[in-house]
Amino acid sequence: MNVKETARPLTVKELPAAERPRELLLAKGPAALSNAGLLAILLRTGTTKESVLRLAEQLLAKHGGLSGLGGLSPQEMSRLKGIGPAKAVTVVAAVELGKRMAALAAGERPVVRSPQDAAELMLPRLRYEKKELFIALLLSTKNHVLASPTLAVGTLSASVVDPRELFRAAINHNAASVILVHNHPSGDPTPSADDIALTRKMTEAGRLLDISVLDHLIIGDGKYVSLKEKGIL
Structure with missing residues (x-):
């Protein structure tokens, strides 16, 4: 007798690599994901006919996008086929955490008004790194730090760091401006020709999107160089 295999939901691991x-x-940090991609991580599995990514897209479409999830109860979310109580509770809990983070007083977020402010924020994070990291400080209209994602690791150049990654992160966080930051593991923060070329490339791209690149800081061992202070930016 042939035993028919029971259909089961598709998991994240069974999706195509892309x-x-x-x-x-x-690999690239949360800022690189779409809203559906982030939601798919929370949902974990799809249905027997739809991948978890498609299920996440359906949930967003049904409720008018990300903002529509904010007021949903688990019961309302569970009306979509493939969203059971466990998935609904997970998403509602994540949304609530997001609301609480957004409700933090602006004064609790770091404010960057000068290259020194940015350097003091980033020196402890980068001073002893053995690899070169490229980080974006994403700022609000009042210069509060919204996020500081790492966008590249390794030897940096204008051809390696993609402006799309930087400005995708800025747009996702509704940033008004950005400060570029990276470290020199040698400890010497003197800018290289590649550093200067990268700065100019990012600045030109920012002008097209109306997102200002305010500065590019290079962090060394207990010291830094601001390309704005050097007159390069």
Whole structure:
């Protein structure tokens, strides 16, 4: 007698490589994911007919996008086929955490008004790094730090760091401006020709999108160089 295999929901691991949000988050950080990709990580599995990414897209479409999830109860979310109580509770809990973070007083977020402010914020994070990291300080209209994602790791150049990654992160966080930051593991923060070329490339791209690149800081061992203070930016 032939035993028919029971259909089961599709998991994130069974998605094509280009559609695996967990791997993308680990490789490039959460800012690189779409809203559906982030939601798919929370949902974990799809249905027997739809991948988890498609299920996430359906949930967003049904409720008018990300903002529509904010007022949903688990019961309302569970009306979509493939969203059971456990998935609905997970998403509602994540949304609530997001609301609480957004409700933090602006004064609790770091404010960057000068290259020194940015350097004091980033020196402890980068001073002892053995690899070169490229980080974006994403700022609000009042210069509060919204996020500081790492966008590249390794030897940096204008051809390696993609402006699309930087400005995708800025747009996702509704940033008004950005400060570029990277470290020199040698300890010497003197800018290289590649550093200057990268700065100019990012600045030109920012003008097209109306997102200002305020500065590019290079962090060394207990010291830094601001390309704005040097008159390069």
